[in-house]
Each structure stands twice: as C-alpha cells, then as structure tokens.
Amino acid sequence: MKAVLASGYGAPEVLSVQDVEKPKPKNNEILIKVKAASINSGDVRMRALDGGDGLKGLVSRIIIRLLVGLTKPKRIPGSVLAGEVVEVGEDVTRFNAGDEVYAMAGFSFGAYSEYCALPDKRAIALKPKKASFEEASSIPFGGNTAMYFLRKAGASKGKKVLIYGSTGAVGASAVQVAKYLGAVVTAVSGPDGMKLTKKLGASKVYNYKETAIEEINDKFDVVFDAVGKITKSKAKHLIAEGGQYITVDSLDVAKESSSDLVELAKMFDSSKLVATIDKTFTLDEIVEANRYVDTGRKKGSVVITI
Numbered sequence: 001m002k003a004v005l006a007s008g009y010g011a012p013e014v015l016s017v018q019d020v021e022k023p024k025p026k027n028n029e030i031l032i033k034v035k036a037a038s039i040n041s042g043d044v045r046m047r048a049l050d051g052g053d054g055l056k057g058l059v060s061r062i063i064i065r066l067l068v069g070l071t072k073p074k075r076i077p078g079s080v081l082a083g084e085v086v087e088v089g090e091d092v093t094r095f096n097a098g099d100e101v102y103a104m105a106g107f108s109f110g111a112y113s114e115y116c117a118l119p120d121k122r123a124i125a126l127k128p129k130k131a132s133f134e135e136a137s138s139i140p141f142g143g144n145t146a147m148y149f150l151r152k153a154g155a156s157k158g159k160k161v162l163i164y165g166s167t168g169a170v171g172a173s174a175v176q177v178a179k180y181l182g183a184v185v186t187a188v189s190g191p192d193g194m195k196l197t198k199k200l201g202a203s204k205v206y207n208y209k210e211t212a213i214e215e216i217n218d219k220f221d222v223v224f225d226a227v228g229k230i231t232k233s234k235a236k237h238l239i240a241e242g243g244q245y246i247t248v249d250s251l252d253v254a255k256e257s258s259s260d261l262v263e264l265a266k267m268f269d270s271s272k273l274v275a276t277i278d279k280t281f282t283l284d285e286i287v288e289a290n291r292y293v294d295t296g297r298k299k300g301s302v303v304i305t306i
C-alpha cells in the first residue's frame, strides 16, 4: 500500500510517499481503509520537532524523540483520519467491518496511508452521517481541542466567551462549540477571517489588525486563546470577576475522547457544526500540503484525500 514516511525531523521535504506493507490488525485493533486525513498544526510541529520556545520547547522535543523516534519518526505520520472499517480483531466489540468512522490516532499515528490499524481504545467514533470523509476528517483535531478547553473553563449557557484567534482549526471549532454550549461568543480574527467567524456564529468580531487586544473594552466569563498568541497578563482586563483565561499554549494537552467525537458527529448531523476546509490535497501532494500548513495562516483545516 501507499503511505507517507519521514526520513527525519525537519522541513516538509523529509516526507515522501512510499510502498509499505499493509498492516494486519491485532486482536484489539481495527483496520481502516483511509479515505481522508487532515494535516494539523500538531502534525507539522511533530514533523519539524517544533516543541515551542524555552524550557517547555526543550522538554517537548525530548518527549517527542522518546515517544516518536530518536532520529526520525518510527511510524507512518498523521493523527486524524476518516475511513471505512474493513477488518476487526477478535477482541473488538465497538466496531464492525463496514462501519464508517473518524478517529484520532494519538501516538499510534498512521493516518497518511491507504490503511491504518488502530487499537479500539483510541478516540474513534462513527463519522457524522451527513459528512463526506473529507469533512469528517477535518472535525476532530479542532473540535476535540475546543470541547476540552471550553468545558474546562466553564463555558456554558449564558456565559460571555471571547475566542482569541477564531480561524484556525481550533478557533473555528471553538466559536461553534462555545455557541453550542449556550455561550454568547465574541471573537478576534484577522481581516480575512471576519466573514467566516460571523458565519460560524460569533455575535461580534474584532479585527486584530485594527483593534489591539488592549483596546477591547469588555469583560468575559471565559477568554480562550485558541492560537496561543496572548498571555494571561495581556488578557487580564478582559476577564470578568470569577472568570477564566485558558490557552492552547500550555502544558495541558487536550484529552482525545471517543465521546467528544460522538458529540461532534451529533452536532454536525443536526447542523450545529460545519466543517471548515481551507484546501484539499492528494496523498502525493503531502509535501505541498505541509508547506501550506506551515504558513500558520490556514483557515480551518487542510485535508488530504486518499
């Protein structure tokens, strides 16, 4: 089968499509014929061994080398996929051959491939019925992250929530998830993302090129930095008494959860969530697709069809 392999950590050019052996599912695994996979900020950071700045970055780089491979990733990369179950191991009870699923592969990886074997304990659920495989693969990374952080910060009915950075995979999901949780959403995006942010459900959108964060004169129950660009001290004046500031740029890592995927599928099928796909590439265009994600300017998700 065709799959992407990495010759080391680094620029997109470390990736290439090669012929490899098709995986055989173990007793606790399902084998998925992958139809689409998303390329997320997490994937490109892993590829580039980019753990961020300072001590946190150093610790992250050491952890990645220990878990993923000392000199190069040992596994086929790619962490989010959608496809059809074609085989199940004998201990698997959650899924059957023929199920259309979407999944977060976690440290099993293997999404950039024609077939992927995943332990059934991973975050896997039936994909939204109304979603194409491409749409389904675009949902989990941002959706799961947004649900994790917004719930943790207490976003709920009637709360005022500010989403800082509303156009990345996490931000575009966060606007919709906060609204779904019953919050009133204000957002900050760049000029190119204002129309999209409104469409996703924000009541008010600030353009960060026109209004500096210090100039926003309002208070929120939850300030969620969905791009890791504002510190708590910069956002202090925006936090209402008893309110919460939460950021993706922390040591806290969103827990990947099957139940969140089930809920996101329900949201999609009841038109409470839309898939935001910026560009679609083929598996053979993996280098070009990674270059695009590396710009840090994508709106929503980048997807490869397989």
Ligand SMILES: NC(=O)c1ccc[n+]([C@@H]2O[C@H](COP(=O)([O-])OP(=O)(O)OC[C@H]3O[C@@H](n4cnc5c(N)ncnc54)[C@H](OP(=O)(O)O)[C@@H]3O)[C@@H](O)[C@H]2O)c1
Binding pocket: 040, 041, 042, 045, 141, 142, 145, 164, 165, 166, 167, 168, 169, 170, 171, 188, 189, 190, 191, 192, 193, 208, 226, 227, 228, 229, 247, 248, 249, 250, 251, 252, 253, 254, 293, 296, 297, 298, 299, 300
């Ligand atoms: N802790 C966790 O568990 C966790 C989980 C997932 C992701 N993350 C982190 O969360 C961050 C966001 O992830 P993502 O996948 O959503 O990234 P992404 O899709 O690559 O984000 C790109 C978006 O960010 C916007 N942006 C860039 N600079 C901005 C700024 N200064 N202010 C506002 N918006 C800005 C861009 O819009 P413009 O071009 O219009 O500015 C673009 O739409 C990443 O750093 C990722 O590592 C953490």
